Amino acid sequence: MLQHDVEQTAPIRLQDPALEPIAEKVIAGRRIDLDEGRILYDTPDVHGVCRLADLVRRRMHGLAAYYNVNRHVNYSNICALSCSFCAFHRKRNQDGAYEMSVEEVTESAIQAAEAGATELHIVGGLHPKLRFDFYTSMLSAIREAAPRLHLKSFTAVEIVHLQRISQRGRLGFEGMKDTLRDLREAGLGSLPGGGAEVFDDRAHDTAFKGKIRGDQWLDVHRAAHEIGLNSNATMLYGHVEGRPERLVHMDLLRRQQDATLRNWAEAQGIGSAGVPDAVLLTGPEEQYPGERLPMPGQAGLETGYFQTIIPLPFFPDGSGLERLPGPSGLENLRTLAVARLMLDNIPHAKAFWIMQTLGMAQLMLDAGADDLDGTVVWYDITHLDNASTHQETTVGDLRRAATEAGFAPVERDTLYRHVERTGSEWRVAGESGDA
Ligand code: SF4
Numbered sequence: 001m002l003q004h005d006v007e008q009t010a011p012i013r014l015q016d017p018a019l020e021p022i023a024e025k026v027i028a029g030r031r032i033d034l035d036e037g038r039i040l041y042d043t044p045d046v047h048g049v050c051r052l053a054d055l056v057r058r059r060m061h062g063l064a065a066y067y068n069v070n071r072h073v074n075y076s077n078i079c080a081l082s083c084s085f086c087a088f089h090r091k092r093n094q095d096g097a098y099e100m101s102v103e104e105v106t107e108s109a110i111q112a113a114e115a116g117a118t119e120l121h122i123v124g125g126l127h128p129k130l131r132f133d134f135y136t137s138m139l140s141a142i143r144e145a146a147p148r149l150h151l152k153s154f155t156a157v158e159i160v161h162l163q164r165i166s167q168r169g170r171l172g173f174e175g176m177k178d179t180l181r182d183l184r185e186a187g188l189g190s191l192p193g194g195g196a197e198v199f200d201d202r203a204h205d206t207a208f209k210g211k212i213r214g215d216q217w218l219d220v221h222r223a224a225h226e227i228g229l230n231s232n233a234t235m236l237y238g239h240v241e242g243r244p245e246r247l248v249h250m251d252l253l254r255r256q257q258d259a260t261l262r263n264w265a266e267a268q269g270i271g272s273a274g275v276p277d278a279v280l281l282t283g284p285e286e287q288y289p290g291e292r293l294p295m296p297g298q299a300g301l302e303t304g305y306f307q308t309i310i311p312l313p314f315f316p317d318g319s320g321l322e323r324l325p326g327p328s329g330l331e332n333l334r335t336l337a338v339a340r341l342m343l344d345n346i347p348h349a350k351a352f353w354i355m356q357t358l359g360m361a362q363l364m365l366d367a368g369a370d371d372l373d374g375t376v377v378w379y380d381i382t383h384l385d386n387a388s389t390h391q392e393t394t395v396g397d398l399r400r401a402a403t404e405a406g407f408a409p410v411e412r413d414t415l416y417r418h419v420e421r422t423g424s425e426w427r428v429a430g431e432s433g434d435a
Contacts, residue, residue, distance in 0.1 A: 012055065016045040019052070022341075026052050029283020032341055037247040040338045046330055053337035053368030056282045060292065060347065061370040064410045065402035068419075069395060069426075070119040070374035071112035075100045075138065079125025080161075081210045084320030085197075085239060089125050099127065102134065106141045113146035116424030119374065119414045120146075121192060122153035132166040136186040143187035150414040151187050155195035156220035157212045159183075176223040184229060190414055191224050193232030193310050199252050200245035207240045207321060214249070218256055225260050225304040228296045230415060233306045233346070237335055238314040238327030246335065250309075250342040257306050257345040261293075264301045282344040293347050295415060307416065308348040308371060311335050312355050332356060333367045340368030348416065353401075358393065362405040371412075372398055 014023060022036050032040075040049050076099035079089035090097035100108075109120055120142065139151055154162065159179065166182065168175035180188070197204060199214030212220075221231045235249050261279040270279060270288065281292045296304045313332050316324045327335070340349045350371040351364035361372050376392050395411075402409040411419040411426075418429040 012048070012051045014045060014048040014051075016043045016048060019043055019045060019048050023052055026055060026282075026341065027284075029280060029287050031278055031280055031344060034247055034251055037250070037338060037342050038244070040341060041243040041247070041334065046334045046337075049341070050333055050337045050367035053340040054366055056340055056344075057349070057368050057370050059284065060282060063406070063408045064370060065365050065405070065407035066348070066371040066410050066412045066416065067395070067398040067402070068119055068374040068412050068414065069115075069117050069421075070121055070376060070414075071108065071115075071117045072121045072123075072376055073100070073105055073108050075105050075122060075124040076127050076130070077125050078127050080128045081126055081157075083208055083211050085207050085236075085314065087315075087317070092128070099130070102138050102141050105138050106145050109142040109146045109149055113149050114424065116421065116426060117149060117375075118419060118426060119150045119152055121376075122151060123155055123158065123192060123194060126158065126161040130165075132162060132182075135162055136182060139183060139187035150189040152190045152192050152414050153188055154183070155192060156217040157195045159191070159220045159224075160212050160216060173219060173223060176220060177227050180224055180227055180229065184227065188229070190229050190304070191221065191231035193234040193306075193308065196234045196249070197236045198239075198241045198245050199249040200241055203239070203241040203245055214252065218252065221306065222256060222260070225306075228302070228304050230296060230304040230307050232308040232310055232350075234310045234312050235335075235339065236312045236314055238331065239316075239321055239324055246338075247342065250339055253306065253309070254343055254345055257343075260303055260305050261301075261345060264303075267300050279345045281347060282341075295417075306346045308350050309339050309343045309346045310350040310352050311339050312352060315355065329360060329363075332360060333363060336364050337368045353393070353398075358397065358401050362401050365402065365405045365407050372402065374398075 012023065014020060018039050022032060022039060025032055043049060077088050077090050078092050078097050078099055082089065112120055139153065142149065142151060159176065163176050163179040166179050168179045171178065195211070196217050197208050201213060204213050224231050233253050235246060237246050258277060258279050262277055265279040293305070294301050313327045316322045316326050336349060336351065348371050349369050350373055351361035351369035352373050353361040354373065354376055356364065375395060375398065399409040411421060413419050413428060419426050420429050
């Protein structure tokens with residue numbers, strides 16, 4: 001019961017014969033279907049699943065463990081919605097409610113840029129009073145004050161809210177694209193992947209009622225991709241959903257990515273044997289004539305795309321779903337590995353250390369993840385009510401974590417270009433810059 005890794009040097013030992021046909025497909029670079037996804041979830045051999053995901057990860061990224069130097073800004077926690085799983089939001093006059101001015105956000109951006117950050121991650125609640133020009137002014141002010149910072153900003157539910165309060169609100173999908181163009185014009189560089197939760201209407205209406213459903217979330221990202229912006233995709237798991245709903249979530253992401261990349265893949269001669277129109281990036285090297293996926297606007301790729309899948313374990317504490325236990329460590333490893341194997345057309349898989357812990361993220365590097373996220377100065381979304389829970393780490397900690405796990409730490413920018421750094425000075429590898 002032995003399969004070989006990509007370099008044919010070490011065997012993958014599988015304990016469950018049901019995994020063997022799946023391993024053959026993974027090795028050959030063929031797509032895994034939903035039934036096979038169920039086997040990956042049901043098998044007792046969770047470590048065998050992780051080994052298969054690791055094979056794919058090494059094929060795509062070798063031993064690179066990506067991280068970035070970033071800063072989070074949550075401009076306000078005031079929100080018109082009250083999602084039961086959310087411990088972040090406050091009503092306007094409630095204790096703990098806050099909103100930052102454009103000047104305050106800009107000051108944070110300047111500090112981040114001076115400290116050497118390459119990215120500002122900006123998200124907040126759906127503020128009932130702020131006007132659309134607050135958001136465009138915020139982006140423009142940051143871009144002027146710190147022009148090299150990439151602004152990864154606004155989850156899909158915020159984009160829907162922004163479309164509503166902009167002049168584009170009534171114009172449907174095209175209006176959404178126009179809203180995104182307005183934001184891009186002001187400085188938006190890409191969308192984070194938050195707010196996807198899990199694409200299942202039953203789970204959504206049980207735990208996330210009032211928030212946008214999966215089809216709207218996917219529409220926002222499709223609109224962003226069509227205008228050339230990249231984005232990430234999350235999946236919040238371990239609450240009221242089950243494993244089948246997670247697989248449906250992955251399948252919907254995979255289908256949308258296929259549709260996004262189809263024209264480019266046809267022109268490049270990239271496809272998955274036996275699955276018409278599929279774009280599969282996880283196969284052996286010989287299946288790829290050039291880069292697995294270039295930047296938007298390069299090498300015939302006109303659109304943006306999902307660049308990273310980020311499985312997020314649900315944290316019950318402080319939410320309206322505190323009765324739930326949340327997922328176990330093994331379930332976290334398995335879900336990451338299944339996502340890496342199923343999402344064969346998304347280049348990167350992230351172990352989001354803030355929610356997984358850095359120790360768990362180290363293990364995840366061996367189970368499909370190639371990215372640890374960033375230094376993350378200030379993260380409020382999952383941990384509240386105690387200033388000591390604000391989370392950040394150092395470049396040294398991230399690099400040590402990757403090295404100790406046997407991987408090579410590689411600093412990247414938001415779009416996964418390699419970064420060369422001397423202290424707070426940096427440049428994208430191969431480009432002229434400040435370093
Ligand atoms: S999850 Fe987002 S939309 Fe829902 S209450 Fe929290 S901040 Fe508001």
